[in-house]
Amino acid sequence: MRSLDEYLHDAEQAHGHLCAGQVLGVRLAMLGLKELEIDDPRGKDRKRLVTFVEIDRCVTDAVAVVTGCRLGKRALKFRDWGKVAATFVDVSTGKAIRIAARESSKSLARQMHPEIEDKNQQQMLAYREISDHDLFALQWVKVDLPPEEFPGYKGERVVCDACGEGINFRREVRRDEKVLCRSCAGERYYSAL
Numbered sequence: 001m002r003s004l005d006e007y008l009h010d011a012e013q014a015h016g017h018l019c020a021g022q023v024l025g026v027r028l029a030m031l032g033l034k035e036l037e038i039d040d041p042r043g044k045d046r047k048r049l050v051t052f053v054e055i056d057r058c059v060t061d062a063v064a065v066v067t068g069c070r071l072g073k074r075a076l077k078f079r080d081w082g083k084v085a086a087t088f089v090d091v092s093t094g095k096a097i098r099i100a101a102r103e104s105s106k107s108l109a110r111q112m113h114p115e116i117e118d119k120n121q122q123q124m125l126a127y128r129e130i131s132d133h134d135l136f137a138l139q140w141v142k143v144d145l146p147p148e149e150f151p152g153y154k155g156e157r158v159v160c161d162a163c164g165e166g167i168n169f170r171r172e173v174r175r176d177e178k179v180l181c182r183s184c185a186g187e188r189y190y191s192a193l
């Protein structure tokens with residue numbers, strides 16, 4: 001595995017700036033990989049890992065950089081829960097660990113560096129120094145990953161009976177003998193003008 005500074009350099013490039021979220025995200029992902037004993041997630045181990053992230057913020061960009069898991073590769077799964085947490089699944093063994101940033105990390109940063117007024121600077125420094133244990137809560141978990149969730153899944157593509165658009169990865173809804181996309185089935189996040 002590479003060093004914190006090396007990953008932070010890459011994270012800064014990918015994310016556009018260096019921030020406390022990047023430090024937290026890089027450390028969170030490095031810890032997940034260490035626990036799963038995955039050394040080279042962007043090289044020889046690149047097919048071993050699926051990562052679930054629970055927030056769409058700075059942290060998530062850093063997790064993606066360290067793990068090499070990306071949305072477009074189906075190896076990054078997003079659950080919009082607003083929590084600074086991620087679950088790392090080793091698909092070769094089925095082992096999985098969920099790691100969440102402790103709620104106390106912000107106040108700990110304040111205690112450690114009261115001399116730094118800027119919150120982001122304060123946390124950036126403290127999040128380098130705080131131990132894994134004080135920064136994160138770890139939990140070994142079981143994640144059910146059906147075949148259609150795996151990055152390399154090759155499945156049948158179906159067409160929505162209502163709108164005619166194609167649907168991959170078994171995301172269709174079957175109702176009253178009809179095949180519907182999620183939008184036509186009522187999960188629409190937009191409305192027509």
Ligand SMILES: [Zn+2]
Binds near residue numbers: 015018019020021022
């Ligand atoms: Zn940021």
Ligand SMILES: [Zn+2]
Binds near residue numbers: 160161163181
């Ligand atoms: Zn449809």
